[in-house]
Amino acid sequence: MDSPSSPIRLPASLEASKIHALPAAAYYIADFISEEEEQAILHKVETAPKARWRQLTHRRLQTWPSDLVKDTLLGARPLPAWLEDPVVARILSIPVSESEPNLFASSPHGRPNHVLINEYPPNTGIMPHKDGSAYYPVVCTVSLGSSLCLNLYKSKEDGALDPEPVWRILQEPRSLLVTTADLYSEYLHGIEPISTDVDISEQTIANWSLLRSPSPYQDGLNERQTRTSLTYRDVLKVSKLGNKLRPLFKRL
Numbered sequence: 001m002d003s004p005s006s007p008i009r010l011p012a013s014l015e016a017s018k019i020h021a022l023p024a025a026a027y028y029i030a031d032f033i034s035e036e037e038e039q040a041i042l043h044k045v046e047t048a049p050k051a052r053w054r055q056l057t058h059r060r061l062q063t064w065p066s067d068l069v070k071d072t073l074l075g076a077r078p079l080p081a082w083l084e085d086p087v088v089a090r091i092l093s094i095p096v097s098e099s100e101p102n103l104f105a106s107s108p109h110g111r112p113n114h115v116l117i118n119e120y121p122p123n124t125g126i127m128p129h130k131d132g133s134a135y136y137p138v139v140c141t142v143s144l145g146s147s148l149c150l151n152l153y154k155s156k157e158d159g160a161l162d163p164e165p166v167w168r169i170l171q172e173p174r175s176l177l178v179t180t181a182d183l184y185s186e187y188l189h190g191i192e193p194i195s196t197d198v199d200i201s202e203q204t205i206a207n208w209s210l211l212r213s214p215s216p217y218q219d220g221l222n223e224r225q226t227r228t229s230l231t232y233r234d235v236l237k238v239s240k241l242g243n244k245l246r247p248l249f250k251r252l
């Protein structure tokens with residue numbers, strides 16, 4: 001049962017959680033998981049076997065159930081129970097509209113089959129990028145531990161990245177952010193490697209009206225702590241052969 005101090009609040013339909021400032025369907029649910037669920041997931045992330053972590057220069061990450069090989073998930077293994085429940089069940093329980101029972105109703109596997117876990121201590125970010133062709137274009141991100149801003153960028157006419165973000169989305173701990181369609185394919189997303197998000201206001205944050213509470217940001221600042229994200233996606237190609245090939249690849 002959820003404690004009264006950290007209720008979850010799911011909308012009857014995603015329409016109520018739509019980020020209207022954005023050009024394609026995107027949704028934000030501030031209280032998607034409870035504080036107890038957040039702590040339980042963080043505990044599982046922190047106590048995962050060391051070999052699960054891949055250390056990049058400034059950031060470390062885990063991939064579940066395994067890394068992709070040539071955009072393919074090898075083997076039809078399920079996600080571990082702690083990544084399925086409560087998050088996947090809850091994502092699938094929310095209708096998008098009257099005619100669309102959930103976000104993955106039309107995806108190849110009908111549900112997310114892959115989770116990337118990224119850890120961002122203060123001053124850590126991720127370069128602006130697109131997610132590529134490996135996934136169905138619905139991205140569900142659960143944030144844990146701390147708030148930060150995700151920036152959306154557009155390429156200029158000459159193809160170079162315009163370094164000024166077009167939109168900023170503030171992601172609070174325990175929230176779910178969903179991006180789809182053009183936001184996935186036409187825009188880049190990234191997180192600045194800074195310790196404090198600045199200039200936070202109703203005018204600059206696309207999901208301001210959907211925040212759990214804007215009051216911590218009245219001075220326009222968000223001092224970051226370590227934020228961990230769970231990115232749920234449906235990998236289009238799954239190879240059953242993978243069960244035999246898996247021993248050939250590291251960390252699978």
Ligand SMILES: O=C(O)CCC(=O)C(=O)O
Nearest residue numbers: 116118126131141229231
């Ligand atoms: O941590 C996030 O919110 C973004 C992760 C991301 O950009 C990705 O997985 O491609």
